[in-house]
Amino acid sequence: MSSDRTRKFGFETRMLHAGHIPDPHVGARAVPIYQTTSYVFQDAEQAAELFDLKLYGNIYTRISNPTTAVFEERLASLEGATGAVALASGMAAQFAVFMTLLEPGDEIVASAHLYGGSVTQLTHTLKKLSIKVHYVDPSNLKAWEEAITPKTRCLYGETIGNPGGSILDLEALAVLADSKHIPLIIDNTFATPFLCRPIDWGATIVTHSATKFIGGHGTSIGGAVADSGKFNFARFPSIADPSPSYHGLRFFDTFGHYGFLMKLRVETLRDTGACISPMNSFLLIQGLETLSLRMERHVSNAMGVAKFLAEHPKVARVNYAGLPDNPYHALALKYLPKGPGAVFSFDLKPIGGDAREAGRRFIEKLELFSHLANVGDARSLVIHPASTTHQQLSDEELAAGSVGPGLVRLSVGLETLEDLIWDLDQALAAL
Amino acid sequence: MGLGSGASCSISLNTVLTPEQQALYQDPDCIRDILSRTKTIAIVGLSSERQKASYFVATYLIREGYRVIPVNPRGGTILGETVYPDLKSIPEKVDLVDVFRPSAEVSAIVDQAIEIGAMAVWTQLRIINFEAAEKARASGLLVVMDKCVKMEHGRFSGSLHWAGMNTELISARRAKR
Numbered sequence A: 001m002s003s004d005r006t007r008k009f010g011f012e013t014r015m016l017h018a019g020h021i022p023d024p025h026v027g028a029r030a031v032p033i034y035q036t037t038s039y040v041f042q043d044a045e046q047a048a049e050l051f052d053l054k055l056y057g058n059i060y061t062r063i064s065n066p067t068t069a070v071f072e073e074r075l076a077s078l079e080g081a082t083g084a085v086a087l088a089s090g091m092a093a094q095f096a097v098f099m100t101l102l103e104p105g106d107e108i109v110a111s112a113h114l115y116g117g118s119v120t121q122l123t124h125t126l127k128k129l130s131i132k133v134h135y136v137d138p139s140n141l142k143a144w145e146e147a148i149t150p151k152t153r154c155l156y157g158e159t160i161g162n163p164g165g166s167i168l169d170l171e172a173l174a175v176l177a178d179s180k181h182i183p184l185i186i187d188n189t190f191a192t193p194f195l196c197r198p199i200d201w202g203a204t205i206v207t208h209s210a211t212k213f214i215g216g217h218g219t220s221i222g223g224a225v226a227d228s229g230k231f232n233f234a235r236f237p238s239i240a241d242p243s244p245s246y247h248g249l250r251f252f253d254t255f256g257h258y259g260f261l262m263k264l265r266v267e268t269l270r271d272t273g274a275c276i277s278p279m280n281s282f283l284l285i286q287g288l289e290t291l292s293l294r295m296e297r298h299v300s301n302a303m304g305v306a307k308f309l310a311e312h313p314k315v316a317r318v319n320y321a322g323l324p325d326n327p328y329h330a331l332a333l334k335y336l337p338k339g340p341g342a343v344f345s346f347d348l349k350p351i352g353g354d355a356r357e358a359g360r361r362f363i364e365k366l367e368l369f370s371h372l373a374n375v376g377d378a379r380s381l382v383i384h385p386a387s388t389t390h391q392q393l394s395d396e397e398l399a400a401g402s403v404g405p406g407l408v409r410l411s412v413g414l415e416t417l418e419d420l421i422w423d424l425d426q427a428l429a430a431l
Numbered sequence B: 001m002g003l004g005s006g007a008s009c010s011i012s013l014n015t016v017l018t019p020e021q022q023a024l025y026q027d028p029d030c031i032r033d034i035l036s037r038t039k040t041i042a043i044v045g046l047s048s049e050r051q052k053a054s055y056f057v058a059t060y061l062i063r064e065g066y067r068v069i070p071v072n073p074r075g076g077t078i079l080g081e082t083v084y085p086d087l088k089s090i091p092e093k094v095d096l097v098d099v100f101r102p103s104a105e106v107s108a109i110v111d112q113a114i115e116i117g118a119m120a121v122w123t124q125l126r127i128i129n130f131e132a133a134e135k136a137r138a139s140g141l142l143v144v145m146d147k148c149v150k151m152e153h154g155r156f157s158g159s160l161h162w163a164g165m166n167t168e169l170i171s172a173r174r175a176k177r
């Protein structure tokens, strides 16, 4: 009997079942969409106890919702986390982490290879809150260490850096963060928990833009924060000290391993309001249910496309860590043995000395790759960062994020591989 | 008090016990059994401070229909209940003794739990005393260690899940009312 109880269910089983047990009243097999703003209290006393966090339960969908809870628990299960909070977008998720952890005057040490939107959030929006960011070359461990000051409150990076495709040395960074008693926060958007689980390597907190591979069909914006529950916040003032915005509650003392997430939900999400809609949670759950199948195809198609491009005479360089000559190949084998994702970039050779023009023309010729600002759709996508996602960045910021003028980013979808290669081939031929 | 789903998977997260120790002191069937048979819970070390973890747990358990008896040398009343200085002073039957005191004090608490004929002793998160646990087991008491009563109850009744927590419960069977 008891051996049944300790069974560790596999990833695919948890994609389909974690977080949802058919309810006793209706027994709906699919996850129901609770499209409601609010929940009727049982009585006045229960209402008071709910507001006081003495009971678990739903009050208002800005803070929690039963459909969203399924998405949260399922993602937490897949990441090996103690819990998760879903938010309106990946940007909202990251921001909520910073708002929950940081105080004015605090500092972040971050990888320089981040999604452009994350760079502007960290550099400019957090600056308004007197939070300072030091960017470092993610592959230089010494640079991370040297950038840490007594004011540094967290390390931040992406498992697979956007758009250069660099791979973080998660284990080494986790050791560094641990030695400084600060949390390591990892944006795991490009890997998804199927390809890499940063918590297994010692990360404290994982963030997601669920908009991408988790949703997987380009239908819904959403984000999430998952917590390992393993960080000791006892000497971390923002989580340990009595909270003036919750009647002096000390979140770490009272809630222990889920104190950080509770604070993020009932204070940060409550006060900043970036809640996910139940409908989007439902659509993202549909994505999670096929995550492993899609990711397997995403990475095998990506590998096929990368190999094709690497041999093409009009391509200067392919930045895919799945290729043996890539500088991040060894890290990819360690952290992403199933494949380093399906988003990568390559540099076109300049036409008449103009690489930017080559990029522009190439994109205009493509028939199957959709030109748009997203990644992680079931369909293949393409973008030219220098003129779109990264155009707000200065030349120095561009260079720091290793984005060249002729750099084209692909998000390889689930189409027939030969068709994708055909499309790239004909567009390259027209250059 | 309903414990919701029939699933009683174990949970490996958030404990410092080894898998062997978890099998002894965190057995999910044992936990469900304790939670469903218990009517009266003595909470040793229950604080009168509204924002302390023990107060959260007590409020929750009362709401779920349990009778909660505070044990604390300070006396007075907490949540409308008379506070007793120790387990021996409680004039009624206690099923479960829930401990919010440092690990070193667990042994003396277990002695009294045995003396009053409690069914089970439960020590909250990170309150661990193996000698005391074995003493209790040798006297026929059920023992749970390094777990939160509120979280475990919420895990099985389905409400912990609403907080976005990983309950590690997997089941395709319809939950029971």
Ligand SMILES: Cc1ncc(COP(=O)(O)O)c(C=O)c1O
Pocket: A089, A090, A091, A092, A115, A117, A118, A158, A162, A187, A189, A190, A208, A209, A210, A211, A221, A222, A223, A374, A375
């Ligand atoms: C790596 C990464 N993190 C975060 C985000 C932001 O997510 P969202 O668009 O869901 O706000 C993106 C979006 O492109 C991303 O690619």
